[in-house]
Amino acid sequence: MNERNDENLRELLEQFMSPEQAQMHLDDIEKGEKILREHPAPEPDDMLLANIKAEIALHVIPHRTTAFRRIAFRVAAVAAAVIIVTAIWTNLFNEQTVPGPQQHEQYASEFPWDYQDSTVFNTKLELLESDLRALEYGEKDVDNESAMTELELEVIEIAGDFWKG
Amino acid sequence: MAENDDLARIIVGCRKGDSQCFSQLVDMYASRCYGYFYRLTGNNDISDELLSELFVKLVEKIATYKGGSFESWLFRIATNIFHDFLRSKQRRKKLLETRKEQLETEFTEIKKSDDEKIEKLEIQLKKLDTDTRELIMLRFYSQLSFKEMAKIRYEPIGTTLAKLHRGLKKLREIMDG
Numbered sequence: 116m117n118e119r120n121d122e123n124l125r126e127l128l129e130q131f132m133s134p135e136q137a138q139m140h141l142d143d144i145e146k147g148e149k150i151l152r153e154h155p156a157p158e159p160d161d162m163l164l165a166n167i168k169a170e171i172a173l174h175v176i177p178h179r180t181t182a183f184r185r186i187a188f189r190v191a192a193v194a195a196a197v198i199i200v201t202a203i204w205t206n207l208f209n210e211q212t213v214p215g216p217q218q219h220e221q222y223a224s225e226f227p228w229d230y231q232d233s234t235v236f237n238t239k240l241e242l243l244e245s246d247l248r249a250l251e252y253g254e255k256d257v258d259n260e261s262a263m264t265e266l267e268l269e270v271i272e273i274a275g276d277f278w279k280g
Numbered sequence: 281m282a283e284n285d286d287l288a289r290i291i292v293g294c295r296k297g298d299s300q301c302f303s304q305l306v307d308m309y310a311s312r313c314y315g316y317f318y319r320l321t322g323n324n325d326i327s328d329e330l331l332s333e334l335f336v337k338l339v340e341k342i343a344t345y346k347g348g349s350f351e352s353w354l355f356r357i358a359t360n361i362f363h364d365f366l367r368s369k370q371r372r373k374k375l376l377e378t379r380k381e382q383l384e385t386e387f388t389e390i391k392k393s394d395d396e397k398i399e400k401l402e403i404q405l406k407k408l409d410t411d412t413r414e415l416i417m418l419r420f421y422s423q424l425s426f427k428e429m430a431k432i433r434y435e436p437i438g439t440t441l442a443k444l445h446r447g448l449k450k451l452r453e454i455m456d457g
Binding site for chain 1: 297298299302303306307310311314315318319324327328331332335336339340400401416419420425426427437438441442444445447448449451452455
């Protein structure tokens with residue numbers, strides 16, 4: 116990983132100066148570095164190194180916890196997405212299938228009106244039917260125009276009641 | 281080559297958050313980095329502080345290491361830490377005071393021991409300007425090539441070569457004289 120071992124200092128110096136000058140520079144550098152080798156710097160204290168290692172361990176734990184938390188959040192997000200998509204997909208699939216008789220009953224019970232209401236509507240419809248028949252065959256001795264208006268009003272009223280529930 | 285493989289394995293461990301691998305990096309580089317800081321500051325306490333800061337930064341930044349020379353990456357952080365230290369007014373003042381104290385102590389006593397050798401080099405190093413001293417120490421302790429050093433210092437390789445040559449030549453002259 117270190118390039119210094121592959122470096123040819125003489126070649127490098129010769130790119131900038133003559134071979135004689137390069138040799139002189141090389142000697143100066145080597146002599147200068149020899150001085151540094153002969154005067155080693157003090158070594159770090161063992162206690163200092165132990166403290167540094169302990170401090171690193173303290174720094175590493177939160178980093179690992181954060182990494183774990185990040186992974187946990189990702190897994191939770193993916194799981195949530197899968198659940199939502201599955202729920203939507205299942206719902207759509209159910210809507211597309213033809214409901215059976217039992218499902219009809221289920222849906223019917225969810226409507227806001229009850230059985231009595233539907234009986235009233237049926238009775239009204241039957242009355243309207245008979246009125247229409249009477250008009251058609253001239254059974255009722257009334258003015259045709261006013262009878263039609265009355266019928267229309269009744270139909271409107273029934274329709275209003277129906278949608279109100 | 282095996283050394284490089286070991287280092288690569290350790291770095292992978294560090295990226296996974298293995299504190300043992302970080303400890304191995306401390307064992308491998310603490311001495312060189314400490315020497316670098318010590319030669320630049322001339323103070324044990326400050327060097328201790330900067331070395332700790334360096335390894336904490338290493339933990340924080342290991343994910344940004346994208347391969348290549350690890351020494352180059354590490355000493356780039358070390359250089360930045362030293363520059364931050366210099367920028368800090370209070371710390372610079374403390375450094376100057378320490379240096380002053382050291383100089384007074386050095387001149388009162390002259391011995392021919394190894395300790396005295398270290399002190400003599402320290403005194404002479406202070407006669408060099410900060411940039412030259414930094415370059416010499418970077419070359420010596422990081423063991424980087426000139427190409428890598430030039431990259432860290434954002435200057436042409438010829439400039440780095442010339443500055444280092446001038447600095448080492450001057451150091452030899454003042455050490456001999």
